Amino acid sequence: MKRTLGTCYYPEHWPRSIWEEDARRMVEAGLTWVRIGEFAWSQLEPSPNQYEFDWLDDAIEVLGRAGLKVVLGTPTATPPRWMVDRHPDMLAVDAQGRPRKFGSRRHYCFSHEGYKAECATMVAKLAERYGRNPHVAAWQTDNEFGCHDTTISYSEAARKAFQSWLRVRYPSDGNDGDIAALNQAWGNVFWSMVYDDFDQVDLPNLTVTEANPSHSLAFRLFSSDQVVAFNKLQVEIIRASSDAPITHNYMGRITDFDHFKVGEDLDIASWDSYPLGFLEDRVGADDERQRRFARQGDPDFQAFHHDLYRAVGRGRWWVMEQQPGPVNWAPYNPEPLPGMVRLWTWEAFAHGAEAVCYFRWRQSPMAQEQMHAGLLRPDSIAAPGLDEAIEVAKEISNAPDVAPLQSTVALLFDYDADAAWTVQPHGEGLSYFDLVFSQYRALRSLGLSVDILPTSCRDFDQYELIVAGGLVHMARELKLALANCAAEVFVGPRSGARTGDMRIPVPLPPDLPNFDVTVARVESLRPDMPVNLDGEGLIEGFREKLTGSVEVSIRSEDGSPVVMRSNHLSYVGSCLDLTGWRRLFRNACAKRNIAIVELPDAVRIRDTQTERFWFNSDPIAHDVDGMALPPISVTWQKMPVK
Numbered sequence: 001m002k003r004t005l006g007t008c009y010y011p012e013h014w015p016r017s018i019w020e021e022d023a024r025r026m027v028e029a030g031l032t033w034v035r036i037g038e039f040a041w042s043q044l045e046p047s048p049n050q051y052e053f054d055w056l057d058d059a060i061e062v063l064g065r066a067g068l069k070v071v072l073g074t075p076t077a078t079p080p081r082w083m084v085d086r087h088p089d090m091l092a093v094d095a096q097g098r099p100r101k102f103g104s105r106r107h108y109c110f111s112h113e114g115y116k117a118e119c120a121t122m123v124a125k126l127a128e129r130y131g132r133n134p135h136v137a138a139w140q141t142d143n144e145f146g147c148h149d150t151t152i153s154y155s156e157a158a159r160k161a162f163q164s165w166l167r168v169r170y171p172s173d174g175n176d177g178d179i180a181a182l183n184q185a186w187g188n189v190f191w192s193m194v195y196d197d198f199d200q201v202d203l204p205n206l207t208v209t210e211a212n213p214s215h216s217l218a219f220r221l222f223s224s225d226q227v228v229a230f231n232k233l234q235v236e237i238i239r240a241s242s243d244a245p246i247t248h249n250y251m252g253r254i255t256d257f258d259h260f261k262v263g264e265d266l267d268i269a270s271w272d273s274y275p276l277g278f279l280e281d282r283v284g285a286d287d288e289r290q291r292r293f294a295r296q297g298d299p300d301f302q303a304f305h306h307d308l309y310r311a312v313g314r315g316r317w318w319v320m321e322q323q324p325g326p327v328n329w330a331p332y333n334p335e336p337l338p339g340m341v342r343l344w345t346w347e348a349f350a351h352g353a354e355a356v357c358y359f360r361w362r363q364s365p366m367a368q369e370q371m372h373a374g375l376l377r378p379d380s381i382a383a384p385g386l387d388e389a390i391e392v393a394k395e396i397s398n399a400p401d402v403a404p405l406q407s408t409v410a411l412l413f414d415y416d417a418d419a420a421w422t423v424q425p426h427g428e429g430l431s432y433f434d435l436v437f438s439q440y441r442a443l444r445s446l447g448l449s450v451d452i453l454p455t456s457c458r459d460f461d462q463y464e465l466i467v468a469g470g471l472v473h474m475a476r477e478l479k480l481a482l483a484n485c486a487a488e489v490f491v492g493p494r495s496g497a498r499t500g501d502m503r504i505p506v507p508l509p510p511d512l513p514n515f516d517v518t519v520a521r522v523e524s525l526r527p528d529m530p531v532n533l534d535g536e537g538l539i540e541g542f543r544e545k546l547t548g549s550v551e552v553s554i555r556s557e558d559g560s561p562v563v564m565r566s567n568h569l570s571y572v573g574s575c576l577d578l579t580g581w582r583r584l585f586r587n588a589c590a591k592r593n594i595a596i597v598e599l600p601d602a603v604r605i606r607d608t609q610t611e612r613f614w615f616n617s618d619p620i621a622h623d624v625d626g627m628a629l630p631p632i633s634v635t636w637q638k639m640p641v642k
Ligand code: GAL
Pocket: 143, 144, 147, 272, 274, 321, 327, 328, 329, 359, 369, 372
């Protein structure tokens, strides 16, 4: 596989007279890809059924003729103003029942049939016109599903669609659903919440106190399925007219729809990587860490998503938008340290990205993103990010083809589990993402390259170490597959804690095959009341009381079992701090002879089949395991490493 670079371009924002020059400079910089079109609906259909494609024909021709490959985005994230007049009820509705108005983007509800029909028409027009265009080498559906908290909508359209979805989830022998089955599954006898008919089931917002968690979970799973269906609608239309691969650009730490399910309909996964924005906005690091990495980004956050989206794309993935300088949307928006744009780009390649595209080509002098850097300044002078992109372009033009690594360490990730934690966190601030991310950070801090796997995986043959934390609902087949595989496996906390309908199962969790451990009780802990383990590490936030006859491998200081192990299977009954997870995984690696490298927190390793990459995000040099790592640097060695 060759590594390639690209950028995001908005020809409709710039005079026609500079398109050729822009295209020439992109090629000169060593870029291969240019993504266009994803917000251009008002320019493509300025009024209902009045289409204007000439400018896009021209733009594609200019870019293509210059030697660029075009990724064409469908413009469905920005329906024009007239659309809202046509379908006033297409707007998404927030949990307070307020419509989310026109004037920015993503102002649509995934369940609105009228809007979906409009999208189908627009996508068909584009696909028919450009499906065989030699310059259109890939497609992107919509833009960042779920961005700005838009997966969930409490609209009338969503209510109707939710009821239909429930009828299918709780089927009867006839054509309609079985409301008694729903009442039974959700336990609606509690607080007299029994329904007589699916038409009575409302959305779980604006209830007096919390809604039934079964109801809330069902609504989240439904909302996720609406995204899947919205994407699939577009994909099917594009495929009918084009053989070019189709992707969608996902985001960092957006977990409210099932990306694996969306990914099943796509050829390539891609995501939008804004390391500095994320650190301020969503990593969840403490102040000291935020300050320390303010100009570099968290050394594990991008990597986590690279590995996640490699799984979502079944091996094929890109970074569709890479931060090239300061962004505009985080609480604070510093400039990256020199060298970081290059480092982020190489990090993506080391994790197996086929392409990295910078957002955006030229900084916009207008509207919401005026303070967001591009590769060029608004006056077309090169911004610092461009030099680093050019440097990488030169480096990859001399690099050999690469093959991704088959890792021996795996971490399971499940969007339904995230929904279940969100519905029932049990303690303020407890989140599935934080649990999995801290496990990931611990593995990476030991120098390990990690595969992330969906919970539909049953074949664990290639793995030596598997981590399956927080999987609130676990299918019996998954439990069996993990129990029967040869790897060292860590399950828990909260794994198998609920049925798929969000009830406590009996026998009590985790109910693993031939494994006598029971979660007898759970408690959540204030952030200022961690519990010491008997040795290194802490319990933080969430703790289970474990009983059973299986050997206790780690106890808390007060003598209670925290980790219980039989053969190669361990159940972990608590959320641990980084030190605790590192201790567990370090011991497991020792048992399996998995080589580890203890890394400083700004240094990370990633292996491919041919190279070992070292990333140092510190402005100071490090010497690790005989490797001299200059400040802010990427260093690589040939595999196998001696
Ligand atoms: C992304 C989005 C882009 C742009 C960018 C700014 O989330 O896809 O359109 O808004 O953020 O950082």
